[in-house]
Amino acid sequence: MDSELERYLVQPVLKAMQVLQLVCEASEPIALNDLVRAAALPKTTVFRYLRTLAALRLIEHEPDSDRYRAGIGLWWLSHASNPYETLRQVCRPEMKRLQQRFNETVNLGVLSDREVLYLDIVESERSLRMQATIGATDPLHSTALGKALLAFRSAAQRETLLPQSVPRLTPNTIVDRVELLDQLEIIRATGFALDLGENEEGSCCVAAPICDDRNIALAAISLSAPAARMDGAVRQAICASLMTACAEIGRALLGRRAEVQSTQAQPAA
Amino acid sequence: MDSELERYLVQPVLKAMQVLQLVCEASEPIALNDLVRAAALPKTTVFRYLRTLAALRLIEHEPDSDRYRAGIGLWWLSHASNPYETLRQVCRPEMKRLQQRFNETVNLGVLSDREVLYLDIVESERSLRMQATIGATDPLHSTALGKALLAFRSAAQRETLLPQSVPRLTPNTIVDRVELLDQLEIIRATGFALDLGENEEGSCCVAAPICDDRNIALAAISLSAPAARMDGAVRQAICASLMTACAEIGRALLGRRAEVQSTQAQPAA
DNA sequence: ACCACCTTTTCTTGACATGAAACAAGGCGG
């Protein structure tokens, strides 16, 4: 499916990044030989990548033990006015407050490539909790985050972002396109989106969008919990807090100029 | 001086990282042509790097505007059990408390390649304040951080880490090797290090080490201020708080197994 | 002192990164 995306790939870059990732994933400084084994690349090649990455300070070399570990250069990359990073920092305090108030998992998501991309997660402390991973993605149509992000876009964009047919993930998943688009209108009117076990059985999510001054969603925050803990009264309280928090963040973002532009899909060919 | 370090460099990796850095530094999504101009590389080359980096999710492509921006992959790299990142997270709360209590700039530094590497900085809110940059380095011999890091190492390592002759940065810089080594003994005994305008005139720093269970410094925290604000009584209070905070962090680190191993220099050839 | 293991260096080869140039696709002004 991504045969087109796999063109023009520069091998040395791919392989060097693989090595970098291995160094970063290692819980402790790692030696050349271990990297060679892990990466399944020739020793000389790995050696040269390590030297190159070290010159860029992306990794650092411990002369004593001849081991490599993550370097300060990574910090530069991920903090140099990275829009995701700033968005996360702005949202963090409100997300923590939501988590503390309801003790459920709070997710921050943006639209990326026709999917929801989880940018940040503040986890509930309960043993039974919803768990996603930062950087992971979920479909738009089956998640509260996705629907919130879709609803606060132009009608034209909703059309292009929503595939003609969407996969059924649970018995509750809404797979009828018209029904989905109708629901988006309701979400737009009420200001929040629900996911009643549509993405994963037994889980329930509430999401609200963070909008710019044109009422376009830049991101969305959701609270997710087992369905049993998310009934009537509690859900109402959550909805209210969530919408307040998101509106607050939206106002805070207006102050900044480093606005986060969510990816918008190209028109269907 | 680093002619040896510049060997075995893989060009595609260097250039691709340059492009990645440019994308990350841009305050807003940036187009291919702008990158070509900024990087001074052929268009085709930059194009291929962008595709490669996008495949790795280090950057993301906005189909509408044909622009590129930092991607979520960066987050993976810098947060996948990066020892610096974990150290920073552990130290942050105490650093913030120190900053709030004294309203002076608080620095976190580690030993890296015979220098102090600033890992984190919590800035004073005063208009006249000491200011360093995360990722920047300073000499060991002229900074409180450096001396604290040196003092809590074996005598042998102090010898190898301290160059035979050190540069004079201000009139107060201690350039006599014997005098320096003597002072390290005192620092080791008292538990804190001072910099009285030795690195920059008019600035005064107090530093204390964060030690592991063998009393080896993993990192150090310093408070820096204009000399005028750092006299007798205040300095004593700062010293006490600093040493308490560092001891606390040391204890917290003992709990974790992801200990941060500071770089140790190789024996002088 | 020998051996085993690991890093570093050297060297040859051909795969492949390269970049000029042509092509396609918008966008803007005339």
Added chain:
DNA sequence: CCGCCTTGTTTCATGTCAAGAAAAGGTGGT
């Protein structure tokens, strides 16, 4: 509305330079 001009994409021939085998240099253990 048309055509020029900017920007992204593709193609292709070339020679660079990344690759990897193999050997040398170091280090620590028994």
